Amino acid sequence: MYTFLNDSFVPDDKAFLHVSDLSIQRGYGIFDFFRVMDSYPLFIEDYLERLYVSAKEMHLKVPYEPEQLKALIFELIQKNNIPMSAIKVILTGGYSPDGYQLADKANLIMVQKPMNFPAAGFPTEGIKIITHEYLRDKPHVKTINYVVGIWIQNKVLEQxxxxxxxxxxxxxxxxxxxxxxxxxxxxxxxxxxxxxxEGVTRKHVLRLAAKKYKIEIGSVTLNDIVQAKEAFLTSTSKRIVPITQMDETIIGDGKPGKVSKDLYNDLVRLESAERLKGT
Ligand SMILES: Cc1ncc(COP(=O)(O)O)c(C=O)c1O
Structure with missing residues (x-):
């Protein structure tokens, strides 16, 4: 297995960064993450666009033009030959002279790992979620900071x-x-x-939804959810997952909803069409 590190493909177990990197010293960096289906990176243009936006917002320079980076991603896929997998592209703050100042050069890492795709078919059971008051730093940037999400995992499991x-x-x-x-x-x-x-899956789901339903992008309160008929989450690795309980409140009739299922099916169809671009 190969990992791409700055300018070369290195064996996975030789892919190291020095401890002076700002990601280690201060948790400073950005990343993006996408699925590879039958050796084709799904919606790669969307993810690369977001990567460059995140980098710019965080004063980091991607050391390649988008087309060059895309070519390197295809080379990684070819070298590793893991048809169903996921790739994480990480850009860190680089080797900081004093552990605080941004380095002149960011470090670029591209890691590919096997990944089981979400099980086929819309889930028959919805999930329970809990709520927590928190506002992410730089919410529109895909930073590597997941401190609160990881810290609260014990509570999620407990509940x-x-x-x-x-x-x-x-x-x-x-x-x-x-x-x-x-x-x-x-x-x-x-x-x-x-x-x-702005999730890539969110963007696609919104586009699909707009073809059949009224859509609204705006304020959502906890009370709105209590009144809702259905709720679901979206992400690259999970597609669409229905939510049937929030804290102690049952949402809608407590079962995965029809609109969620409809959008799930549309999303799977969109993925298959996208996958054909690679043939
Ligand atoms: C904070 C945050 N919101 C939303 C998402 C979902 O985005 P996407 O659909 O592009 O995976 C992610 C993905 O990891 C995320 O980190």
């Missing part, structure tokens, strides 16, 4: 929940690694518009 939804003063934003959607009683598909990372 027999599957994830934690962040809100600030009752205004909902997102999960540590997923976006939030709800469906109102009139079938309007609603998702928060602020203080979020």
């Amino acid at each position: 027999k929940a599957a994830d934690v939804l962040y809100h600030y003063k009752g205004e909902v934003s997102e999960f540590p690694r997923c976006n939030f959607f709800m469906v109102r009683k009139d079938n309007t598909v609603v998702t928060p518009g602020e203080n979020i990372l």
Whole structure:
């Protein structure tokens, strides 16, 4: 297995950074993450676009032009030959002279790992989520900072929940690694518009939803969710997962909803069409 490190493909067990890197010293860096299906990186343009935006926002320079980086990703896929997998592209703050100042050069890492795709078919059971008051730093940037998400995992498990939804003063934003959607009683598909990372899956689900339903991008409160007919989360690794309980509140009729299922099926179809681009 190869990892790409700055300018070369190195065996996985030789891919190291020096301890002076700002990601180690101060947790400073950004990344992106996408799935590889039958050796084709799904929606690669969307993920690369977000990577460059995140880098710019954090004053980091990607050491390649997008087309060069894309070619290196295809080379990594060819070298590793793991048809169903995921790739993480990480850009760190680099080797800092004093452990605080940004380095002149960021460090670029591209790691590929086998990944089981979400099970085929829309889930028959919904998940329980809990809520937590927290606003992410630089929410529109895909930073490597997941401190609160990781710290709160014990509580999530204790409450027999599957994830934690962040809100600030009752205004909902997102999960540590997923976006939030709800469906109102009139079938309007609603998702928060602020203080979020603009997920690639969220973008596709919104486009698909707009073809059939009314969509709304804006404020979502915890109370709105209590009134909702359906709720679900979206992410690259999970696609669409129905939510049927939030803290002690059952959402809708407590079962995965029809609109969520419909959008799930549309998303799977979109993935298959995207996958054909690689043939
Ligand atoms: C904070 C945050 N929000 C949302 C998402 C979902 O984004 P995507 O659909 O691009 O995976 C992620 C993905 O890891 C994330 O880290």
